Amino acid sequence: MARFIFITGGVVSSLGKGIASAALGALLQARGYSVRLRKLDPYLNVDPGTMNPFQHGEVFVTDDGAETDLDLGHYERFTGVAASQADNVTSGRIYQHIIQKERRGDYLGATVQVIPHVTDEIKSFILSDSEQHDFVLCEIGGTVGDIEGLPFFEAIRQLSYELPRGSSAFVHLTLLPFIDTAGELKTKPTQHSVKELRSIGIQPDVLLCRSDRPIPPDERRKIALFCNVHADAVIQALDAENIYQVPLSYHAEGFDRAVLDVFGLGEERQPDLSRWDEIVHRVLEPEGEVRIAVVGKYTGLKDAYKSLGEALAHGGIANNVRVATEWIEAEIFEEEGALPRLEDVHGILVPGGFGQRGSEGMITATQFARTRELPFFGICFGMQLAVVEAVRNLLGRTDATSTEFGEADDPAIGLMTEWMSEEGLQARNMNGDLGGTMRLGSYTAHLRPGSRISEIYGSLEINERHRHRYEVNSQYRSLLEQHGVIISGTSPDELLPEVLEIPSHPWFFGVQFHPELKSKPFEPHPLFASFVDAALTQSRLV
Ligand code: GLN
Numbered sequence: 001m002a003r004f005i006f007i008t009g010g011v012v013s014s015l016g017k018g019i020a021s022a023a024l025g026a027l028l029q030a031r032g033y034s035v036r037l038r039k040l041d042p043y044l045n046v047d048p049g050t051m052n053p054f055q056h057g058e059v060f061v062t063d064d065g066a067e068t069d070l071d072l073g074h075y076e077r078f079t080g081v082a083a084s085q086a087d088n089v090t091s092g093r094i095y096q097h098i099i100q101k102e103r104r105g106d107y108l109g110a111t112v113q114v115i116p117h118v119t120d121e122i123k124s125f126i127l128s129d130s131e132q133h134d135f136v137l138c139e140i141g142g143t144v145g146d147i148e149g150l151p152f153f154e155a156i157r158q159l160s161y162e163l164p165r166g167s168s169a170f171v172h173l174t175l176l177p178f179i180d181t182a183g184e185l186k187t188k189p190t191q192h193s194v195k196e197l198r199s200i201g202i203q204p205d206v207l208l209c210r211s212d213r214p215i216p217p218d219e220r221r222k223i224a225l226f227c228n229v230h231a232d233a234v235i236q237a238l239d240a241e242n243i244y245q246v247p248l249s250y251h252a253e254g255f256d257r258a259v260l261d262v263f264g265l266g267e268e269r270q271p272d273l274s275r276w277d278e279i280v281h282r283v284l285e286p287e288g289e290v291r292i293a294v295v296g297k298y299t300g301l302k303d304a305y306k307s308l309g310e311a312l313a314h315g316g317i318a319n320n321v322r323v324a325t326e327w328i329e330a331e332i333f334e335e336e337g338a339l340p341r342l343e344d345v346h347g348i349l350v351p352g353g354f355g356q357r358g359s360e361g362m363i364t365a366t367q368f369a370r371t372r373e374l375p376f377f378g379i380c381f382g383m384q385l386a387v388v389e390a391v392r393n394l395l396g397r398t399d400a401t402s403t404e405f406g407e408a409d410d411p412a413i414g415l416m417t418e419w420m421s422e423e424g425l426q427a428r429n430m431n432g433d434l435g436g437t438m439r440l441g442s443y444t445a446h447l448r449p450g451s452r453i454s455e456i457y458g459s460l461e462i463n464e465r466h467r468h469r470y471e472v473n474s475q476y477r478s479l480l481e482q483h484g485v486i487i488s489g490t491s492p493d494e495l496l497p498e499v500l501e502i503p504s505h506p507w508f509f510g511v512q513f514h515p516e517l518k519s520k521p522f523e524p525h526p527l528f529a530s531f532v533d534a535a536l537t538q539s540r541l542v
Pocket residue numbers: 351352353354355379380381382404467468469470471
């Protein structure tokens with residue numbers, strides 16, 4: 001039977017609970033344990049798919065088509081274990097399920113309540129499909145004390161009591177702020193946060209204390225004493241220069257050991273951390289640098305492009321260089337005089353996005369990359385706009401557009417009304433629901449023999465994750481080909497364009513899928529490795 005580790009947070013949000021959970025998963029794996037990571041989000045949205053990336057950051061899409069919290073991306077990148085729909089749940093989904101059951105009459109007349117019905121639903125989510133793993137790590141979103149989080153805390157409290165003794169552990173992440181005027185790290189917020197946890201019946205076993213400087217031994221003893229935690233389970237979690245240092249640095253502080261001690265397994269196995277040593281070495285000691293401009297519309301919040309930033313970094317790891325990413329708001333290219341900002345970059349990437357705002361700026365940046373022979377990578381929306389750019393400027397149809405921006409007679413990009421999935425024919429229309437109705441998750445694409453994309457992948461068949469509602473209008477395919485823009489990848493039935501490339505350009509690709517979602521530090525995605533390589537070649541030209 002699996003052992004369960006519950007990870008909660010206190011004091012403030014944004015302490016890196018997701019990375020800490022992912023790092024713990026990686027450290028347990030390094031000792032040969034199998035892990036599964038799950039995220040429980042207390043908000044009422046059914047999933048984050050309808051949430052503004054500006055507020056909530058990126059939506060991470062799994063192979064099975066779930067739109068999930070971006071922490072699942074960290075989990076996958078650190079452990080290599082593919083996340084699924086069954087690894088992220090929200091209050092919204094729990095309530096949706098309960099209300100459906102109530103309407104069906106499944107509760108046989110009972111009063112449906114938070115305890116036991118909501119908590120039971122949460123517990124069954126945590127326990128489902130857990131048997132085959134050594135450890136299941138469950139991160140609870142938000143911080144202790146949030147009203148909406150209470151049913152989740154109650155559910156994990158009940159579980160730790162119901163599971164066999166010694167098969168669960170609580171890790172609590174807190175902050176030790178440094179107060180300048182006192183010249184001290186303060187432990188009081190941590191004490192209060194643990195008091196809050198204990199008031200709802202949860203005694204943490206391990207405290208992971210985020211701090212921007214070393215924690216003096218006296219302060220550690222104080223935290224241990226007042227929080228009722230062993231002194232060697234008060235772990236100092238210092239800020240890291242790079243997230244991939246986190247597993248090594250938390251390990252050096254005894255984090256995984258302290259967690260395993262709770263299960264009586266601290267001495268059992270030694271970890272093999274060589275792959276993390278290698279990644280950190282490559283990240284911290286690159287042999288060069290390339291500059292990539294990401295021209296998008298949510299560039300004000302880095303979390304909105306979390307996986308993309310990581311995949312670019314992985315492309316750097318593959319080439320032993322640092323990728324310096326310039327996040328540029330696309331709208332600036334809608335005014336005269338902004339293009340010089342792109343003069344000294346070595347590659348341009350137009351990422352996924354929704355809605356018209358900024359699209360003209362992206363098209364201008366794409367035209368710049370195409371005509372100046374700069375490496376160009378268009379992802380999803382970025383591919384669609386590369387088609388609009390080509391139809392306008394190569395085919396001379398200056399009014400080319402996407403129906404995402406309003407009705408059009410002869411759109412270059414149109415609403416995808418039908419497509420095949422494993423479940424059969426999927427159909428959508430203009431007035432349908434927005435949530436969860438896109439072409440989501442992993443789909444197979446076939447690559448054209450002899451194309452550059454097939455060389456990059458080393459394969460004629462690929463599986464990549466999708467999240468889109470619109471598609472390239474196939475009617476333009478042969479016209480585009482006549483102008484040197486070829487569709488070199490399609491859905492297996494050849495109806496949906498998946499990849500576009502310009503063979504005469506040094507590196508110009510558009511892909512309808514999101515390759516960034518599958519890239520890992522120890523397995524950089526071939527397209528990102530190739531893009532950074534092309535940028536490196538470009539950097540040597542200038
Ligand atoms: N807005 C576009 C669509 O829905 C692109 C989506 C995306 O970039 N993920 O098709």
